[in-house]
Structures are given as structure tokens and as C-alpha cells.
Amino acid sequence: MINFMRQTTGFGQSQPQTAKMVGIAPLRSDATCPPEPHSGFGRQPFILPGYLDRFIFNDLHGVYTPDYKKAESNLHNSREDNLKYLGTYLPRSMAESFNIFDELYDNPLIRSMFTKKDKLRVLDIGAGTGGNSLGFVYALNRADLGSKPVSIISIDGNEDALDYQKILIGKMNEISGSTIGLQQIHFEFYSGKEFTESLHEIAAGQEFDVVMVFKFVSEFLNRDFSAFKGLYQDLTRLVSDLLNCEGLFIIADVVSRDSNQKRDFTSVILSQEIAGYLQESTETLSPIVPVPCGLWAPKCRGTNCYTERGFSVSHTRKQNIMDPKIRTIC
């Protein structure tokens, strides 16, 4: 996963004044930013909040049943598939997203930038059943960044998954008293070119404070690697036009290869394509995490490296799942 950010106040000497940035978790360890406080694992085990646990497993009948091969493709999930996703992968997505945002908001510069904003506009591409948007909202509710309207625009090709996202965000609003506005766009992208063109149309004229893309691009790569090669880079270029000043772009994806092992590990592809983006003369985003990327990106010539973080996730159907990992590229 990579976090970028667009900013107007310096994260570091090497950043131009109007840089946007991309990123993963914590930031530069310069004078104003604390060093990354981890040693490889999330700072706390993530326990699915009780009300969501009961809602997902008892009311919605989510099912815990890991199936790594099925998890490669969720676009045409049936209701039954989505219930399995809800019980198995949604808590992981929520944990990953929660940890990322919780740590980002802890950074004094990001905290102050986000506290100053009078509203937060979020774009969630490939939102699915809503795991990463739930993690985003959960971290926001804890962060105390001042009360402000928050609106999320979600795009996904699976309408049933979007219905679950709506129900779950509604539940969070009900329990936490938050008033997250949600607009959903049911849209299936068929080709890389059409993907970027349609996204431009969908988001026309809008600027976002946060753009999240969680475990989405790998589904295209699994389907047809040669057709969708370059999508991370195209997407990053596109998002750089959609982010407002001091906006955050988070790309998180699975670490694995496709199950046929016909292509490289996703982390390596992501790393290579982001390096490609950063070398473009028109790039306006700068990486903020992993920390080494935030510090050395302008000089870095590496393309295959990444750091790995794992988070422990627990809920009533399974304790201490250590599977979710975020490999941060640098």
C-alpha cells in the first residue's frame, strides 16, 4: 500500500510547495514529524466493534470462510459470496484502513491540515461491501478533528456489495451519531482506458480530500495482466487531478500474485508503477509513507522494494487473524 499526499505546507525540504502526496502510514521523520512508531505490526490488535460484529454475523448473516482463490475476483459476487466477504474479508479491510488513517491522523501536520478543513470529501474507488470506508469512518470518529460534514462517493461494479456498504455506514451513523453522507455509483469498468475516462467523467469538476483505492486494481490484474498493466500508474496520474490541496491518496492492495502465479507479486507491480509515476515530469503527488519513500523518493532508483506490516484482527468467529498485511513500497 502507498499513501500519497498533496500539500501546500512542507513535509520536508525536498517537497515543492504545492506538492500533493501519496502514501501508506506514518510520515517523514523530520523535525516536525515523529519517527514511524512500529516494528512491523499494527500498533494494536484490531477488534471488530461489538455492534458491528453482532450486526454482521447475527443480523446480516455474514460467514467466516477464507477462500484465497475466490477472493481474487469479487466483481460478480452473488449475495452468498458477498455474505462470505462480509464475514471474512470486510473485518480485515476495516482493520487495515483503520490502522492507516489512525496513524496518519496522529501525525501533527496531517492532523492540523485535516482539522482546518471545513468539510471532508472522500472518493472510494472499488468500495465493495464497505470495509475500508468503515475503517476510515471509525478512525475519523476517534480522531477528534473537529466536527465537519463528511461525504463519501463510492464506486463499484457490484450493486449488492454497495447495498451492504450503505447498510453498514448507516449502522455506524446510528451507533456513533456520525452523519456520514454516502453517494453510491454502480459502475463496471471494462478496460483500462475506459476506466480512466469514466472516472474523469464521474468525478468531473469535483475535488477530494481523500481518495481511497483498496484491493481493487489487483482484481483487474488477476483478470488479464497484460491488458491492465500500467493501471496503478494511470490511476495515480488521474487521482492527482482529483485531489485538492493537502489531499491524501491511499492505495492498498493484496500482496499476493494471482493464484496461477502468472504475474509478479502485486507489491512489486505497485512499486514499479508508482516509481514510474514519480519519474514522470508532470507528477504532482509525493509519497509520504512508507517513511523511506517520504524521505528519499526524489533520489530513489529502486523499484522492487517494499516493507511489510501485519495487523492482528479479531471478531467472534475468529481470534487473532494475522493474515492482513500491508506491504509498503519504497
Ligand SMILES: C[S@@+](CC[C@H](N)C(=O)[O-])C[C@H]1O[C@@H](n2cnc3c(N)ncnc32)[C@H](O)[C@@H]1O
Ligand atoms: C476485493 S474487493 C475490495 C472491496 C473493498 N475496497 C475492501 O477493501 O474490502 C474489490 C471490489 O472491486 C470491485 N471491482 C472489481 N472489478 C471491477 C470493475 N471492473 N468495475 C467496477 N468494480 C470492480 C468488485 O466489485 C469488488 O467490490
